[in-house]
Amino acid sequence: xxxxxxxxxxxxxxxxxxxxxxxxxxxxxxxxxxxxxxxxxxxxxxxxxxxxxxxxxxxxxxxxxxxxxxxxxxxxxxxxxxxxxxxxxxxxxxxxxxxxxxxxxxxxxxxxxxxxxxxxxxxxxxxxxxxxxxxxxxxxxxxxxxxxxxxxxxxxxxxxxxxxxxxxxxxxxxxxxxxxxxxxxxxxxxxxxxxxxxxxxxxxxxxxxxxxxxxxxxxxxxxxxxxxxxxxxxxxxxxxxxxxxxxxxxxxxxxxx
Ligand code: NAD
Numbered sequence: 093x094x095x096x097x098x099x100x101x102x103x104x105x106x107x108x109x110x111x112x113x114x115x116x117x118x119x120x121x122x123x124x125x126x127x128x129x130x131x132x133x134x135x136x137x138x139x140x141x142x143x144x145x146x147x148x149x150x151x152x153x154x155x156x157x158x159x160x161x162x163x164x165x166x167x168x169x170x171x172x173x174x175x176x177x178x179x180x181x182x183x184x185x186x187x188x189x190x191x192x193x194x195x196x197x198x199x200x201x202x203x204x205x206x207x208x209x210x211x212x213x214x215x216x217x218x219x220x221x222x223x224x225x226x227x228x229x230x231x232x233x234x235x236x237x238x239x240x241x242x243x244x245x246x247x248x249x250x251x252x253x254x255x256x257x258x259x260x261x262x263x264x265x266x267x268x269x270x271x272x273x274x275x276x277x278x279x280x281x282x283x284x285x286x287x288x289x290x291x292x293x294x295x296x297x298x299x300x301x302x303x304x305x306x307x308x309x310x311x312x313x314x315x316x317x318x319x320x321x322x323x324x325x326x327x328x329x330x331x332x333x334x335x336x337x338x339x340x341x342x343x344x345x346x347x348x349x
Contacts, residue, residue, distance in 0.1 A: 094329040097122035100171040102163075104154050104211065105181025107131045109280030110230060112139075113317020114178055114324050119143035121325055123176060126167055128152055146171070154181045155202035157210045164214040173218040176328055179208045179252075180230040184282050186241040186289075197244045204248035205255075212259055216268065225268035226328045229256050230320075233276050233346045235339060239308075253339045260337020269336050271327055276343030277305060279314040311344030 101118045105111040107129030116139065119125050124146040127136060133149040141147045150166050152159035167174045182204045185196040208229055219225025234242060235249035252272060259270035277283055283304075290300035305312045323342055326332045341347045 094121050094325040096176070096325075096328060099175040099328075100124045100126065100167070100173065101176035101178065102126040102167060102174045102211075102215070103128065103178040103180055104207065105129045106178075107133055107136050107149075109282060110275070110278055110317050110320055111178070111180040112136060114180065114230075114321045115140055116143075117318065117321025117325055118176065118178075118328075119145050119147070121328075124171060126150060126163075126171060126174070128154070128163065129181065154207035154211070155199060157206075160207065160210045160214060164211075168218070173222065174215050175219065175222065175224060176226045176228070177211055177215045177219075178228045178230065178324060179211055181207060182230070182245075182248075182282070184242070184245050184285070186286065188241060189243045192243055200244035201248055201251075204245065205251040208252055208255055212255070212270070216259075216263070219268045220263075220266060223267050225263075227256075227259060227268070227270040228324050228327055229253075229270070229272040231256070231272040231274050231339060233274050233308075233341065233343050235272065235274055236341075236347055256339065257337040264336055267333070269327065269333060271335055271337065272339045273320060273323055273327075274339050274341045274343060274347070275315050275320060276309045276341075276346040277314050278317065278320070280317070283314075305344075309344040309346050310349070313344055315342055315344060 101123040103115045106115040106127045119140045127149040150163045152163040231252045232249045234246045235253040238246045256272040287300050
């Protein structure tokens, strides 16, 4: 099992869904955790603290570079820096491109893409100075293929995979790695909203869930946050040290079609 005692992990958007699942896996492996995201942080901190490591929460809005600088200053001051950076915070909005609200486009690009650039530029110098680091970007199958109605999300996730390749190359001769993970459907609040839209159109809840999976994900099962957490642990392990600049699918077969 990967032993992350002595390492500090920052997971953006870890008050919910996939980010929380990844934070729990990292804490179970021994890492100290800096959580980030909106909502009730106290309950989430208690859950992660149950594994015995040091846990903090910083409420930075990842779309604001100044708040991200404050987050990294807090990490340096309270934790001695960030060894494992998981860029996970993300939002979705579904609309045809000609109807896409301009402010939703701007916020999706800022939260899902530009934040990854900012945390990477803020986090890399400390990792290089310590001679070890891991950057894991939670992209999506939508970093490799499109779907109707998701112009901003698909553009942002393709951008995340491009940025991952560049950082993977720029760090290739060091003990810092940078990779992306591309999940298919994971049943989190972000996806539940899309199921609820179908239910609102009069479709039975179980049928709505089945239809969502059947359109894209051949396994007809959701990927789970603990499965994503295990993949992050592998990328943090010595065995994962030659995986560099990759976009790793974990999608029930979505991208094999
Ligand atoms: P979620 O809505 O459950 O969680 C999103 C998290 O991001 C929350 O903690 C929220 O507080 C935080 N967040 C949102 N905006 C933020 C901001 N401006 N600043 C700081 N934190 C912010 O979503 P999820 O499904 O767990 O998605 C997590 C990541 O996984 C996203 O990047 C998403 O694109 C990606 N993803 C999700 C799926 C899926 O099927 N759920 C599939 C592929 C990729």
